[in-house]
Amino acid sequence: MNTDEHGHVIEVTDLRRVYGGGFEAVRGITFSVRRGEVFALLGTNGAGKTSTVELLEGLARPAGGRVRILGHDPHAERDAVRPRTGVMLQEGGFPSELTVAETVRMWAGCVSGARPPREALALVGLERRAGVRVKQLSGGERRRLDLALALLGRPEVLFLDEPTTGLDAEGRQATWELVRALRDDGTTVLLTTHYLEEAEDLADRLAILHAGRIAATGTPGEVTAAQPSRISFELPHGYFVGDLPSLGELGVVGHEVEGNVVRLRTRELQRTATGVLVWARRAGVELRRLDVRSASLEEAFLRIAHEASVETVEKNEEYAA
Template sequence: MQTQAVRVRNLRKTYGGRAVVDGVSFDIAQGETFALLGPNGAGKSTTVEILEGYRRRSGGEVEVLGVDPATGGLDLKARVGIVLQSAGISGPVTVREQLRQFAGFYPDPRDVDEVIAAVGLEAQAKTRISKLSGGQQRRVDVALGIIGRPELLFLDEPTTGFDPHARREFWDLIRRLQTDGTTILLTTHYLDEAAQLADRVAVIAAGRMQAIGPLAGFGGAEARVPVVRWVEAGMLREERTDDPFGFTTALAARLGAAPEELEIVRPSLEDIYLGLVAEAEAETSATASDAVAAKGAGR
């Protein structure tokens, strides 16, 4: 049986009676890269902060590397690496000096020079962190996150602000960590990043888990039905159909010619994600409206 690095059951977090995380459950297997997606305010960051041990939960069960993060001490922290969205490390020390300092905090750290090479900063090893570019400073953040040889690595929006070339290089670094067997929990607003790196994807919206699974078939068969788009009488039209080629053949016969600007598109991860979020927001809005109406009727 595959060992779980993270186990979450019916996780809840409430503030003043309002649930920001409401019954979320999932597992992350050892060695897996798991992408947790969701809009701002969906409960994604709260969930991750609970797993990291920085926030207390209101209910449910959570285990990180077999330990409850709410009570885990330094032993657990030594086994976990965290790369925050903005670490803010830009002092007068050099890259090598900063890593040597952090290596001293762990019982079995990686070799400093090996880590510097792994993140592609060999040429900048003696450069002050404050003098590095934004992308290079982000590499320092990752180096600090992996220096302790973590079994589990949290990556929070790791490539925000990166140019396309820097993002591709960063993805290569993450793939090397995956090869080494590091378990990774990734949060990102870049859907292509999740598609490139994750073994499985989960979407949280309105505090609830909306969908979870491998990229192949994510969102279920209905969400992946192809879309036919074309221009007719000067207007863009579209139709979802399980038989896009049969549909376009019938469409051409009806129009008497090939449709203008015809395209057949299978929904991408981004399309499915946006659909799930919109559905969750609509459901939340409808529930709120019903509650207001019920309160008014009871007066």
């Protein structure tokens, strides 16, 4: 077992990747992943997710910084790392005329200590499709075949790039259950996904990338806790937001009014909701369209993306001036 002194299976320190022409896609990011942990790497399009994952998989040499997978440099010591990792790409590119079983057997011949093909197919629910040609599979079934091949070598570290794209709700849930089972057995999983619900449900910790830098990191709860919860309702005719108790006393950190609809932002959801409802009862009014929501990972992600885009516009305007 090779890990760093803190028990991290994946260790990334000040990682940089620069493409031809000087474009810096990854701009000095640092994070680590422990054994038996699911870590989600999220980001807007062009944030640097794919560039980062390719460095972790050893497909390219970093322009700066350091990567260690199971204690080894995945590029310089590829022979020590590759047999112990599994990779599920966004698209496998299988020979279309081979059957599912033939594809798995072919791949197993390239993997040390491979699982029996039937076992790998059973893990992803494809055992009854073993005799079907790859070209006849649905998009979701091809994703499951991708996953089966990534699991053939019983990997200690598993890279999943958009694993549930094209899957229906049942297939997505089955994949989530499999990822949880792998984690419980000690497999370390690094996941990229556009489905924020998926990251929120599966990840023990996550990082949100934007423009090659980490904009937020922590557990899903820690990242969402940085965002305010929301309460919205419609005031009866003749009432105004000024009729409410002091918003500061309610713990409100911001609000908007659109017609009779009031939207409050708060970091103390219970306090704010209780104050609003007690006021409504005492005033003898009904708050229609009442909606109380805790902060979500989606809201945190969208806020980070919005703030980053505003910052980019401001920089461009400054440059143009």
